[in-house]
Amino acid sequence: xENFVFSNKTELIFGRGVEQxxxxxxxxxxxxxxxxxxxxxxxxxxxxxxxTASLRESGVDFIELGGVxxxxxxxxxxxxxxxxxxxxxxxxxxxxxxxVIDSAKAIGVGVxxxxxxxxxxxxxxxxxxxxxxxxxxxxxxxxxxxSNSMVITNEEGLLKKGYNxxxxxxxxxxxxxxLTYTLPFYQTACxxxxxxxxxxxxxxxxxxxxxxSDRMCEGVMRSILFNAPxxxxxxxxxxxxxxxxxAGTIAHxxxxxxxxxxxxxxxGIEHELSAIYDIAHGAGLAIIFxxxxxxxxxxxxxxxxxxxxxxxxxxxxFGDPExxxxxxxxxLEAFYQRMELPIRxxxxxxxxxxxxxxxxxxxxxGAFQVLDAGDICxxxxxxx
Amino acid sequence: xENFVFSNKTELIFGRGVEQxxxxxxxxxxxxxxxxxxxxxxxxxxxxxxxTASLRESGVDFIELGGVxxxxxxxxxxxxxxxxxxxxxxxxxxxxxxxVIDSAKAIGVGVxxxxxxxxxxxxxxxxxxxxxxxxxxxxxxxxxxxSNSMVITNEEGLLKKGYNxxxxxxxxxxxxxxLTYTLPFYQTACxxxxxxxxxxxxxxxxxxxxxxSDRMCEGVMRSILFNAPxxxxxxxxxxxxxxxxxAGTIAHxxxxxxxxxxxxxxxGIEHELSAIYDIAHGAGLAIIFxxxxxxxxxxxxxxxxxxxxxxxxxxxxFGDPExxxxxxxxxLEAFYQRMELPIRxxxxxxxxxxxxxxxxxxxxxGAFQVLDAGDICxxxxxxx
Numbered sequence: 001x002e003n004f005v006f007s008n009k010t011e012l013i014f015g016r017g018v019e020q021x022x023x024x025x026x027x028x029x030x031x032x033x034x035x036x037x038x039x040x041x042x043x044x045x046x047x048x049x050x051x052t053a054s055l056r057e058s059g060v061d062f063i064e065l066g067g068v069x070x071x072x073x074x075x076x077x078x079x080x081x082x083x084x085x086x087x088x089x090x091x092x093x094x095x096x097x098x099x100v101i102d103s104a105k106a107i108g109v110g111v112x113x114x115x116x117x118x119x120x121x122x123x124x125x126x127x128x129x130x131x132x133x134x135x136x137x138x139x140x141x142x143x144x145x146x147s148n149s150m151v152i153t154n155e156e157g158l159l160k161k162g163y164n165x166x167x168x169x170x171x172x173x174x175x176x177x178x179l180t181y182t183l184p185f186y187q188t189a190c191x192x193x194x195x196x197x198x199x200x201x202x203x204x205x206x207x208x209x210x211x212x213s214d215r216m217c218e219g220v221m222r223s224i225l226f227n228a229p230x231x232x233x234x235x236x237x238x239x240x241x242x243x244x245x246x247a248g249t250i251a252h253x254x255x256x257x258x259x260x261x262x263x264x265x266x267x268g269i270e271h272e273l274s275a276i277y278d279i280a281h282g283a284g285l286a287i288i289f290x291x292x293x294x295x296x297x298x299x300x301x302x303x304x305x306x307x308x309x310x311x312x313x314x315x316x317x318f319g320d321p322e323x324x325x326x327x328x329x330x331x332l333e334a335f336y337q338r339m340e341l342p343i344r345x346x347x348x349x350x351x352x353x354x355x356x357x358x359x360x361x362x363x364x365x366g367a368f369q370v371l372d373a374g375d376i377c378x379x380x381x382x383x384x
Numbered sequence: 385x386e387n388f389v390f391s392n393k394t395e396l397i398f399g400r401g402v403e404q405x406x407x408x409x410x411x412x413x414x415x416x417x418x419x420x421x422x423x424x425x426x427x428x429x430x431x432x433x434x435x436t437a438s439l440r441e442s443g444v445d446f447i448e449l450g451g452v453x454x455x456x457x458x459x460x461x462x463x464x465x466x467x468x469x470x471x472x473x474x475x476x477x478x479x480x481x482x483x484v485i486d487s488a489k490a491i492g493v494g495v496x497x498x499x500x501x502x503x504x505x506x507x508x509x510x511x512x513x514x515x516x517x518x519x520x521x522x523x524x525x526x527x528x529x530x531s532n533s534m535v536i537t538n539e540e541g542l543l544k545k546g547y548n549x550x551x552x553x554x555x556x557x558x559x560x561x562x563l564t565y566t567l568p569f570y571q572t573a574c575x576x577x578x579x580x581x582x583x584x585x586x587x588x589x590x591x592x593x594x595x596x597s598d599r600m601c602e603g604v605m606r607s608i609l610f611n612a613p614x615x616x617x618x619x620x621x622x623x624x625x626x627x628x629x630x631a632g633t634i635a636h637x638x639x640x641x642x643x644x645x646x647x648x649x650x651x652g653i654e655h656e657l658s659a660i661y662d663i664a665h666g667a668g669l670a671i672i673f674x675x676x677x678x679x680x681x682x683x684x685x686x687x688x689x690x691x692x693x694x695x696x697x698x699x700x701x702f703g704d705p706e707x708x709x710x711x712x713x714x715x716l717e718a719f720y721q722r723m724e725l726p727i728r729x730x731x732x733x734x735x736x737x738x739x740x741x742x743x744x745x746x747x748x749x750g751a752f753q754v755l756d757a758g759d760i761c762x763x764x765x766x767x768x
Contacts, residue, residue, distance in 0.1 A: 001399075001623065001626045001627070001630070002399070003398060003399025003400060003402065004396075004398050004399060005395065005396065005397050005398070006395070006396045006398070007393070007394070007395035007396070008392070009391070009393060010391070011389065011390070011391035012388075012389065012390045012391070012642075013389050014387060014388050014389070014390070014642065014643065015385075015386070015387025015388060015643075016387060018387065208623075209623035209626065209627070211607045211610065211611065211627050212603070212604055212607045212627050212630050212631050212634065213630075214603075215602075215603025215604065215606055215607050216600050216603045216604065216634075218599075218603060219596070219598075219599025219600045219602060219603045220596055220599065220600065222599055223595045223596045223599050226595065227595065239385065239592075239593035242385045242593065242643070243385070243593070243595050243596050246385070246596050246597075246642055246643070247596050250596065250600075255639055258396075258398065258630055259398065259399075259626070259630070
């Protein structure tokens with residue numbers, strides 16, 4: 001186990017109807033609020049009305065900025081920063097999924113910074129302060145509601161870049177599984193794929209003796225594998241929705257991280273894919289992860305045997321570890337297919353024409369095995 | 385899953401040598417510090433010298449109060465409160481195990497309170513403020529380094545009472561597994577028993593659909609069952625010490641709690657036992673828990689079957705669930721015995737003479753099954 005420092009200040013308020021308390025909560029920590037959201041689904045479902053009513057009842061002064069797109073754009077972030085400065089906003093309330101929260105986080109660190117917010121993502125500067133951010137979560141997937149990370153897309157050059165700092169962990173997150181009843185199954189599936197990937201990125205480490213967190217990772221993965229498919233036929237199954245929502249937060253709030261070094265190559269490779277083709281992150285991960293696994297597992301085959309046995313219920317036998325690993329990967333692919341996700345690039349009409357370009361942008365990547373552009377090209381080929 | 389609110393502010397600084405940073409850390413948040421510790425083992429091991437050197441190097445002004453006993457006494461807490469007030473202390477640094485930390489927490493809430501600190505434990509008042517507490521942990525067991533609870537013994541009347549509030553979570557905890565190399569095996573064993581009990585108290589719930597946290601509980605329990613016995617022959621095995629130290633913190637910091645209602649009857653019953661007989665808490669739990677299990681398992685036999693199968697590796701078969709449960713309990717007892725802990729009262733010379741008195745003090749207890757004094761007497765009899 002590696003030495004580590006862990007802290008997570010986010011308060012989780014979880015369960016049926018909890019978003020009714022949002023006005024009260026915000027009023028305790030803000031004078032002027034930016035309400036930030038996406039494409040309008042929160043208006044269709046009535047959530048927008050409930051949130052604004054709750055804010056008004058608690059006497060919270062707020063302005064709005066909607067229109068966050070999937071793969072949130074730096075252009076809107078810049079607009080949000082200007083708006084917050086002009087209106088003297090001191091708190092951002094993000095109502096939505098990972099894109100909205102990431103956009104809110106980027107606005108948060110942008111407001112007190114003199115330069116352009118993209119500087120952080122371009123590694124030209126590091127944020128030193130932020131406006132606090134609160135969350136009402138509508139899509140369990142990215143884990144951004146309690147994570148230290150944000151991912152923003154710069155339309156000029158199709159760059160999709162992440163940034164991590166504990167500074168940007170939200171103050172609080174309201175998590176009501178009922179709010180996810182209306183998610184299309186495809187979005188539920190992409191969410192499950194994303195949270196599973198957040199755990200696998202941590203799980204596949206070369207750090208030895210991480211037994212407690214191995215077992216916690218395995219437990220949460222098994223729970224996702226069991227509960228997510230239930231939602232295909234039963235989108236309003238509260239119990240399964242609750243497990244998935246909780247799993248999504250735990251997957252990325254560093255509870256499963258202690259003493260580990262994550263890999264994150266699959267995430268990095270997928271970001272290049274979705275920056276160019278604008279596919280859903282979770283769908284891209286379902287394609288990239290099995291290919292990555294097949295390319296790297298020889299680095300520590302025992303870890304992949306453990307995954308196959310403990311997570312995918314493949315019987316342990318010592319004769320042919322490669323067969324056990326392959327069976328584990330196939331069962332993971334079968335899960336993705338059951339969730340109606342693609343597992344190969346050709347299924348979504350992507351060919352090899354831009355492999356080289358994406359590989360160059362992504363390289364170098366990884367910690368379990370460090371990958372150069374040539375390696376990443378081969379992973380794309382395995383995913384074809 | 386029940387609705388829940390979760391927050392945990394404690395920063396964990398984990399690994400080899402981390403306690404060297406304690407002066408720097410304390411100097412950032414304190415002007416005058418009370419250094420609080422136990423019976424002097426930290427002086428024998430040299431830890432005291434390293435901590436005080438680190439404090440001095442960082443220019444921290446501190447005073448000392450040692451002498452905390454196992455089952456920490458309210459008399460010393462009162463003494464600490466007076467001392468802090470007199471000397472204008474604004475931060476308490478607890479160096480030790482659960483007893484020292486609990487004593488520090490009680491001093492912390494006592495200082496800003498006008499009445500007597502026992503009022504909190506007697507449920508006559510609720511703390512509204514506290515001096516902040518930091519920790520250097522030397523015994524992985526109680527989980528107090530990141531928990532919201534403290535347990536104090538009042539010598540008048542042999543009362544041992546707990547109090548829970550998020551107010552008392554420590555600001556930070558330094559966790560260096562190397563500091564636990566010198567623990568006698570008996571203390572290591574009592575610690576493992578205590579942390580296992582913290583998880584079992586949460587695991588045995590009547591709340592249905594708590595799959596994510598079930599699996600996390602099971603994972604951490606399995607890790608304790610695997611790693612703790614290694615320390616009998618290899619007290620300086622860093623990896624096993626690290627797993628146990630991490631497990632002890634996670635077991636009681638509410639990461640394993642989301643949406644569950646814990647039972648806590650075994651803890652309550654054991655507190656009456658150790659208040660009168662002054663036995664180690666972990667040893668008392670190894671005696672009480674199997675008896676409690678045998679008394680209550682019919683309330684939800686499936687939960688106990690799940691425990692036997694998933695934690696104790698008993699083969700699942702549907703013919704005789706009672707046999708599966710009994711086998712699970714016997715394997716738990718076998719673990720305690722392997723850890724050289726008693727599993728019956730007679731082994732430590734306790735007879736039935738004060739069962740009635742202890743049962744009256746403890747009742748009513750429990751949530752999985754609510755127990756009255758008669759029930760608790762029967763559990764003592766099963767433990768005889």
